[in-house]
Amino acid sequence: MSNPTVAVFRPDDERLDRATDLLDSLGMDPLPDPMLAVEPTGARPREDADYTILTSKTGVELLPDGWTPGGALCAIGESTAAVLREAGYTVDIVPEEYTSGGLVDALAERVDGARIEVARSDHGSAVLLDGLESAGAYIHETVLYELRRPPEAGESAVTAADRDLDAALFSSSLTVENFLSAAADRDCEPVALAGLNDALVGVIGPPTAETAKEMGIDVDFVASEADFDVLAREAADRLDC
Known part of the structure; x- marks a missing residue:
């Protein structure tokens, strides 16, 4: 059985490297798709x-x-x-x-x-x-x-549209907004949203959850602490990794 594919949207620096290493160590296949550039x-x-x-x-x-x-x-x-x-x-x-x-x-x-x-x-x-x-x-x-949203962002949206995404981990309201705008740029927003709602969606903080819900995304859980490591570990538990 293959590991679940999990999208992560951290900025393309050591935070993304650390996040992908953590997901891998927890038995997930990370799909890095930076949605923020500083x-x-x-x-x-x-x-x-x-x-x-x-x-x-x-x-x-x-x-x-x-x-x-x-x-x-x-x-x-x-x-x-x-x-x-x-x-x-x-x-x-x-x-x-x-x-x-x-x-x-x-x-x-x-x-x-x-x-x-x-x-x-x-x-x-x-x-x-x-x-x-x-x-x-x-x-x-x-x-x-x-x-800013990097112009190349959106691989996770295509993966969601293809129903190949098992989970997505949003760390801010802006990553939610940028995911959907990247999907729109790739002409797959409705099917990407449907695919995302078939996946496990975890977020950091109530404001991010509220933004996601307002944009039609079904939020499965809010991390118990406002920390990406906690978000990742709680996603792993829910995916039975």
Whole structure:
């Protein structure tokens, strides 16, 4: 019996290499199909805030040399916090729930009148900014990088259309949107969507699940933690690998 074919959409760097190695070690045949390409902006976050928020590992890696965060340093999840610590920063706040809403909940009662610097991608969730502004904070956002869909993306959509895809693992709302736009570019969106809904679909986080459902995708499970390794292992369990 052949191993299940599982699509993974991580950016084409060490994250994709690590993800495919993990899937392979868990008894799956990875189908790497990067749906995100990172384009750094070269922007420098402000250093005079009362709270500074980093939302991703990529954002941490793109911080300019010599940059010092203002006030309390917040990470939206433990994986981002770990990279910050490795870079020599002290992380003051990590929410219990690794989502934008979770961070808003963690900060809401302490940020009235505070200045908050948010350093992230151009596709950051509005939930974070809207929630903190509603709590009375003054927000400044720095876009550290832009996310684009690589023009060659879409092999997984064709595989889904051919009913040869056993599972797909989405790590963000943008990977969901880009999967369907890549399918449309290859003139197979309806059949790719049907094939995807015959496969196991796992996602990281409720926002990604909501986006998928809004776009007609049947989500089978949300990872118990906002971490790709957890997503992959829980998919393996469901596929009986």
